[in-house]
Amino acid sequence: MRAGHCLSSPFRCKSLQHFSVCFVILVMSISLVLIYKRSVGHGYDEFSQREKRTNLNARMPARFFNNNRNKYNLMDETSGSGGLGKLKQFFNIYDKACTLDYINANKLAQDHPCVIEIIRKHYLNEPSPPNAPLKLGSKDLNDRSPGQTGVIFRLLKNQTNGFFVECGALDGEYLSNTIDLERKFNWSGVLIEANPKVFESLLSRNRKSWTLPICLSLEPFPTQVKFQPKQNTGLSHIEGEAKTLQQPGVPGVDPDLVTVQCFPFYSVLLAVGRTQIDFFSLDVEGHELKILKTIPWHKVDIKTLTVEWDNLLEGQEALSSFMEESGFIRIGAFDFQYTRDVIFIKDLLNNT
Incomplete structure (x- = not known):
């Protein structure tokens, strides 16, 4: 604008200046919004x-x-x-x-x-290479589980190449509900064991599955807990406010309490990149129902479960009732050697 015009019409000049300032502010605001949306979305796109x-x-x-x-x-x-x-x-x-x-x-x-x-x-350890031989303490080809594997295998009509998650995996061999699915029928999966010393043995087995030295969280978010290793490693459990029927550690007999990191079950599935599960084995000495209640069932597809209820304060009926409400059929309660489990299968008729 020429100077003469401003002198002859100062009001017009001020109006144009105001308009220019408003226009600049508008452009900057739009730019900020676009950059902000991009920054928020960037962290989540890949996930x-x-x-x-x-x-x-x-x-x-x-x-x-x-x-x-x-x-x-x-x-x-x-x-x-x-x-x-x-x-x-x-x-x-x-x-x-x-x-x-x-x-x-x-x-x-x-x-x-x-x-x-x-x-x-x-926390996530990759499966052993396909050509790495299993390092088991025994060459016995009989079922290593107390009996759950056979029931699940029949329910799934002798399925091969399936995918499992076993929480309470111990050393990957002793009383394992998944080792025979892996070594005989080409299954793979996720093995979770919170006892630090036992987990070292699990890693040495060369299992063809993901392994994690964690506990499953009793909340829908990550937590740290006090964990009680036991001399009988199959009885190790979370200690503290979340009570179970499991006995606390015996001084001078059981190892000292350790701090263990817990993650929600769903977080573990997302970390592995798998939300379709053929078999979920859950044995955590009394916290099973709390863990199951953290799962967003509408976001996962789990065909079968075996859940120990021996040390469950809420009892077997509360467990069965919750699972039925979550879309599963109770096959039955089984008294296996060393454990008592309830087995569930997804209700396909009412979940289509």
Whole structure:
């Protein structure tokens, strides 16, 4: 604009200046919104794509675990995430590192990408190579389980190449509900054992399954708990406020309490990249029902379960009632050697 025009019409000049300022502010606001949306979505894009791939094979490529990105936009978990909170987040004031302390302190949701990354980077061990021979203490080819494997195998009509999750896996051989499925029928899966010393033996077996030295969380978020190893390793259990019928450790006989990290069952499935499970074996000395209540059943597809109820405070009927409400049929309660389990199968007629 020429100077003469401003002198002759100062009001018009001021109006144009105001318009220019408003226009600049508008453009900056739109840019901030677009950048903010991109920053929020960026941390979740890769995870969302992984969650959709629920039919992946059990063995994931090595690159899946070489993700060095350890920052997330944790806007949803930051208190005061209103307008000012979002602006602070935009300028990286509240950006948090993805750490174990952070996910525990903030009780991050079980499907949060930071929780999944922590599991993958620090707890999840890849299956042994296909050509690595099993290292078992015995060459006995008989069923190593107390009896659950045979029942499940019949329910699944002698299925081969299935996928299991066994929590309370012990050393991967003794009383294992999955070793025969793996070595005889080409199954693979996930083995979870919270007892640190027993887990070392599990790793040495060369199982063709993912392994994790954790406990399953009794809450829908990560937690740390006191864990009581027992001289009879099959009776090791979580101690503390969550009571069971299991006896506490005996001083001078049982090992001292240890701190163990727990993750929700669903978080473990997402970390492995598998939400379709043929067989879930759950034996944690009294906390089974609490763990089952953390599972978002509408997001997983589990065909069969065997659940120990020996040390369950709520009792067998409470367990059966909950599983029936969750879409399963109770096959029966079985008194196996060393354990008493209830076996369930998915109700396909009412879940289609």
